Amino acid sequence: MRSKCASHCGGCGRHFAGDTAFDAHRRGKNGNRYCADPQDVNLVLKRTDGTCDLFGPPQVGAHIWQTPPGDRTLPGRAALAS
Numbered sequence: 001m002r003s004k005c006a007s008h009c010g011g012c013g014r015h016f017a018g019d020t021a022f023d024a025h026r027r028g029k030n031g032n033r034y035c036a037d038p039q040d041v042n043l044v045l046k047r048t049d050g051t052c053d054l055f056g057p058p059q060v061g062a063h064i065w066q067t068p069p070g071d072r073t074l075p076g077r078a079a080l081a082s
Contacts, residue, residue, distance in 0.1 A: 003017070003046060003047045003050045003051075003064055004050060004051050004052070004053070005017075005050055005051065005052035005053075005054060005059075005062050005064055006018050006019075007019050007021070007022035007054075008052055008054045008055060009022060009025070009026075009035060010055075011026075011033075011034075011035050012025075012035035014035070014038065014063070014065060015050060015052050015059075015062040015063060015064045015065065016043075016064065016065050016066065017046050017064055017065065017066035017067075018066070018067075020067055021038075021043050021065050021066050021067050024041045024042075024043060024067065025037075025038050025041055025043065025065070027041075038065040042067075042068065043065040043066060043067060043068075044065070044066060044067075044068050044069075045063060045064070045065060045066075046064045046065065046066040047062075047063070047064045048061070048063050049061055049062075050062040050063070050064040
């Protein structure tokens with residue numbers, strides 16, 4: 001069974017296992033936001049054969065990025081909003 005993308009970036013097209021991983025790859029302040037390379041922000045590749053059906057027809061073979069298992073150092077959405 002393939003893993004599904006839970007969060008898809010419209011800016012760079014990358015796929016993420018959840019909002020925390022998605023948020024970790026976004027950098028900059030409002031009006032000057034950009035996408036960082038997932039490896040540069042310590043994300044790890046969860047799957048290379050995932051699926052994404054969040055937008056349009058399903059994409060098969062999606063690379064899905066996630067926070068490292070057990071890693072509690074990346075901030076969640078609530079921490080980024082403050």
